[in-house]
Amino acid sequence: MVIKWHAGDYRGFANEDAVRAAIRAGNPAPGRYVVRFAGT
Numbered sequence: 001m002v003i004k005w006h007a008g009d010y011r012g013f014a015n016e017d018a019v020r021a022a023i024r025a026g027n028p029a030p031g032r033y034v035v036r037f038a039g040t
Contacts, residue, residue, distance in 0.1 A: 009036070010034075
């Protein structure tokens with residue numbers, strides 16, 4: 001992204017390792033997954 005208009009839309013989780021483990025436990029199909037951040 002050249003302009004970085006949506007740079008604030010993507011953030012990490014405070015417990016990213018636990019989130020990653022939960023997703024892996026669900027055995028998802030290979031692919032790229034993004035969880036959208038809806039700011040207030």
